[in-house]
Amino acid sequence: MPDFNLSARQQALQERTRAFIAEKVIPYERDPRCTAHGPSEDLRQELISLGRASGLLSSHVSTDFGGLALDHASKAILFEEAGYSPLGPVALNIAAPDEGNMHLLQEVATPEQKERWLRPLAAGHIRSCFCMTEPAPGAGSDPGMLQTTARKDGDDYVIDGTKWFITGAEGAGFAIIMAKLEDGNATMFLADMDSPGITIERAMGALDSCFPGGHGVVRFDGLRVSACDILGAPGEGLRYAQVRLSPARLTHCMRWLGAARRCHDIASDYARQRQSFGKTLGEHEGVSFMLADNEMDLHVARLAIWHCAAVLDSGALGKHDSSVTKVIASEASWRVVDRSVQMLGGQGVTHETVVARTFADMRAFRIYDGPSEVHRWSIGRNILRGRKPTQL
Structure with missing residues (x-):
């Protein structure tokens, strides 16, 4: 069974990453070098230098290539914290598609290919x-x-x-x-x-x-x-795609969970302070119910992610489990962000906070790495074949 208690190492990793995102990364969110097509290259390099100085850069790759060799369970902790800012995964060099490509190269590439492409990628020198x-x-x-x-x-x-x-x-x-x-x-x-x-x-x-x-x-x-x-x-391209896609689906879930939690935190703070009809917004039942639903969606998504991480750490390919988690986490995270927009009212549809930006960024999550409908079809086919989620 997965252990839902963080180890001392995981707790320290969580605190260290959380502090890095809050103190070093979030101040860059209004930088004009954040363009419609992502952070500019000079901004990316500036963020990468901060990540390198923190000792958290490319944490998923082996120590031979400068990483921390984190297992999937520990990645779930760090990646969620990184996702708390849209620039966090960039700063820590764990954004898509580089993070998944590093994993694939580490698993499949020849030593010569790793030196030529993986090493500079893991160092953040190239994308x-x-x-x-x-x-x-x-x-x-x-x-x-x-x-x-x-x-x-x-x-x-x-x-x-x-x-x-x-x-x-x-x-x-x-x-x-x-x-x-x-x-x-x-x-x-x-x-x-x-x-x-x-x-x-x-x-x-x-x-x-x-x-x-x-x-x-x-x-x-x-x-x-x-x-x-x-x-x-x-001739083995499709098989290698699965080597990449199951972990990459899961790391997407981890990062977007952090983004959804950020939106929930912003909406919660607003609900505590904003006065409406003689009391705080959060004291109105309709708003408190949305906060409660957010809390439950975040919890369920995190549990699904941690379970799938344990499956992958056991050595299983986790195709079925990652499909289940992708649907749960993408739809739960989307609901959290959508409710957060609603609770913020006018602020939720402007760029006064990061919530509107996250709303736009996250909508695609239900499509890339397999639309929810394709994963549901795959899950249903596995059920008919008698296959069940991996028991740990």
Whole structure:
């Protein structure tokens, strides 16, 4: 069974991260370098330097690459605290997609690939992107619809295709590219983003503004990649995607839980102070019920996250458990933020607080890393097959 009592190490990690976010990161939230397409590169580097000085940078990677080698249970503690500010994951170098890409490289990459791409990524010197999603009729929630091709040409592969919704493409140092070989099997490739044959066609306007580099459309025209830059084994791309996606789904849940808690805290403080019809806002039953519902949603989401973290720490792949957690946490966190907007009234729909920004940022959480409907379909299929959540 998961232990719901924090160890002394976890408690110290929580307090240290919480103080770092409050004292060093939150003051940057109104910095003009926070753009519609995420923090600018100079702001990111400034935040990274603060994270590096705190000793908390890239905490999920091994100590060999400068991290703290945290297990999933401890990540749940630190990542929630980091998510308390939209800039927290950036400052601690645990934002998507870099955090998931670091995990994948650490699990699958060759020693040479780790030195070339993982080490500078873990140090925060560069960013990365994960190129999988495609315009119709290509791959989206169904990766089997992959259209991007990789044709063997001597010792190289030539990649052609278009990807979109590629988070962090603008300004990324390298990409992990999913393409199908001539036999139809999906394979992952590594390529520097300044390679001939890679074009960022445009940045895509989006509700969210928290990811460095925003989201882009990326085209591959005759991109030549050496066979030594295949990530893992040829034809195993979809399997490696699961190695990345289950933990990445969970870390999204951790970060957004912190963001939802921030909104709840702001709404709670407002409800204690704002006078309305002769008493504080919180004394009105309708508002107190919303506060109570927020508290329950946060609690349930945290329990689901901690359970899934324990599943992954046990060595299980956790596909079913991460789907269950993704739906619970994304929808619960969204409800918390939505109620917080309502309680704040006019302030909730302006940028007087961080709540409106979080509202816009978080809406996509119910879509990326698998829409709630796809996860429900997968969960239902597993139920019909007699599969149940992992018992610990």
